Structure formats: structure tokens, C-alpha cells
Amino acid sequence: MSLPEATELLTDSYGRTVRSLRMSITDRCNLNCIYCHNEGHIGHSKEMSVDTIVDIVKVGSRFGINRLKISGGEPLLRKDLEEALVRLPDMRDVSMTTNAVLLKDRASSLKDAGLDRVNISLDSLDPGKYHTITNCGKGTFDKVLDGIHEAVDVGLTPVKLNMVLLKDLNDNEIKDMLDFTRGYGGDVILQLIELMDFRDLPQYRIDANEVERSLMSVSSDVKVRELHKRKKYIINGAEVEFVRPVDNTEFCANCNRLRVTADGKLKPCLLVSDNMVDVSEASIEELPDLFRLAVSRRIPFCKS
Numbered sequence: 001m002s003l004p005e006a007t008e009l010l011t012d013s014y015g016r017t018v019r020s021l022r023m024s025i026t027d028r029c030n031l032n033c034i035y036c037h038n039e040g041h042i043g044h045s046k047e048m049s050v051d052t053i054v055d056i057v058k059v060g061s062r063f064g065i066n067r068l069k070i071s072g073g074e075p076l077l078r079k080d081l082e083e084a085l086v087r088l089p090d091m092r093d094v095s096m097t098t099n100a101v102l103l104k105d106r107a108s109s110l111k112d113a114g115l116d117r118v119n120i121s122l123d124s125l126d127p128g129k130y131h132t133i134t135n136c137g138k139g140t141f142d143k144v145l146d147g148i149h150e151a152v153d154v155g156l157t158p159v160k161l162n163m164v165l166l167k168d169l170n171d172n173e174i175k176d177m178l179d180f181t182r183g184y185g186g187d188v189i190l191q192l193i194e195l196m197d198f199r200d201l202p203q204y205r206i207d208a209n210e211v212e213r214s215l216m217s218v219s220s221d222v223k224v225r226e227l228h229k230r231k232k233y234i235i236n237g238a239e240v241e242f243v244r245p246v247d248n249t250e251f252c253a254n255c256n257r258l259r260v261t262a263d264g265k266l267k268p269c270l271l272v273s274d275n276m277v278d279v280s281e282a283s284i285e286e287l288p289d290l291f292r293l294a295v296s297r298r299i300p301f302c303k304s
Helices: 050-062 081-086 107-113 127-134 140-154 174-182 208-218 249-253 287-296
Strands: 020-024 067-071 093-098 117-121 159-164 188-193 221-225 230-235 238-243 257-260 265-267
Touching: 020 050, 050 081, 050 287, 081 107, 107 140, 117 140, 127 140, 140 159, 159 174, 174 188, 174 238, 208 230, 208 238, 257 287, 265 287
Parallel strands: 020 067, 020 257, 067 093, 093 117, 117 159, 159 188, 188 238
Antiparallel strands: 221 230, 230 238, 257 265
């Protein structure tokens, strides 16, 4: 698909051009994970209308933003998500993060509406541990597995499984998770994620350097993702990335993302909440200047 060239790009004072939007469309969630940071937003709020969602993405696309990641809370709690998707402008990549509890019955309609792929949170293959981490109800774990299978079947691929590593809870399951993803023949990729400790859970912080060394020792090949300068390890045919956003100057230096909160605020940085720009009531004519203002406030949280 050929995308129109932007007449103006949004580049901050550190030379980082914004190419991606991460948009929360709800603060609500049907799980209560022990580590959840709710996209750096505190409390629950009025949700954006479909019109507001579409206008924000349309204006972003005019500035050359060509990737959209839809998140929550749990975005599938919005029954109007498909309506929003079909109205979006053409983009290079439209993805969604989900816990997959409700995915099985909507994977096909989401694909038809224009969703390209999904990231699915799955922190354990042990139903008991999964329950401990997510505080979920009976039968939830099986629904998540069904959602993963259905996402692969309808082509929401590559499915990326997000596994937040928690010391002495699930950090011994990396091999099992790799075996699980390997069963999908390349359609499922594992993403190991360093805990962002918003809830003050130091007992769960893993040694990220040790994880990297362990992956390196068993990998047959290591590639570096151009977008985030992140390493991809190939281990017996399975692909695994390790996401290290904590105290990571390289991660921040290569950030090309602008966030949108569920109540319609442009958020220049996940870890900063006092520099947001409210666009919830803005007209589509007012949005360009508000985008420029938000990008002017972008400062790397971790500076070299």
C-alpha cells in the first residue's frame, strides 16, 4: 500500500520524528494484573468518542504518522472498536494490545475492519500463576488461549505475546513460552518485557542484564530491530525480543511514539504526566497546532 507523503513531519528538539501513535481507548479492564501501569494514567475517565478517535488519527497521518497501536485498559471492552477501525485513514500498520479474553469472538470482525495484528498479554502458561498475576475468574486462561488460536487463524499476525518478567513468579517459564510460540510456525513471537514498577513491587524486579546474557547464550542468531534498536534472539527457530524500557537511554533516544490517553490527551511520554495536551474537545482544524504543541514538549525521560 502506497501512503501519501506528509507535507510536514513532527520532529522534537532532540531530533526524534514522531511516526507512531499509541492510543488508549478505554481505562476499563476485565483483569486486574498485579503490575499494571494503565499506560501511565491514573484513575478512570470519560472515553473518547469514535469521532474523536478518528479525527486524531486522521490529523496524525497528515504529519506522516503511519503506525497506530490501540490499547487500554482492555480495548475490546469498547463495542464500537470495529466502527472506529473502518473509518481510519490508510496506515502502514494498525495493531492492538489485548489480554485476549474477549478476542475469540471478535478476531474475524476486527481483521475485516482493518486491524493488522495483535499483541497479547500472556505472563504464564500455568493457569494457577496466570490467576495469581491477573486476578482473573475461572475459565479466563482458556479463553485467552482460544483468543490466541483465533487471532492466528484469521491472520492477525504476527501475534506478539507480551510476557512481563516477574522474579520468582514466572521468570523460569521462558523456555516453556518459547516452546509454545514455536508451535505456531513463526506466526507467534515472544516479547519479554522488563517490569515497569509503577506499583512499587521491587520483589518482582528481575536482573535484566542476566536475562540478556541467558538469551545470548542459547541463541543461534541475534538481529537488531531498526525501529527501537532492540535485539531479537533466534532460539531453535523461535523469535524472542527483550523490551527494556527501564533506565534505558537508548530506548528513549529512539522513541518515535506519541501517546493518547483514553480521555483524549496527547501524552508526550509514558513516564511523565504534567505535560499533556488536551484534545478531547478540539475540532479537526485545531488539532494540528495541538499536535505541534505536544511534540514540542517531548523530552527523553532517560537522557544519555
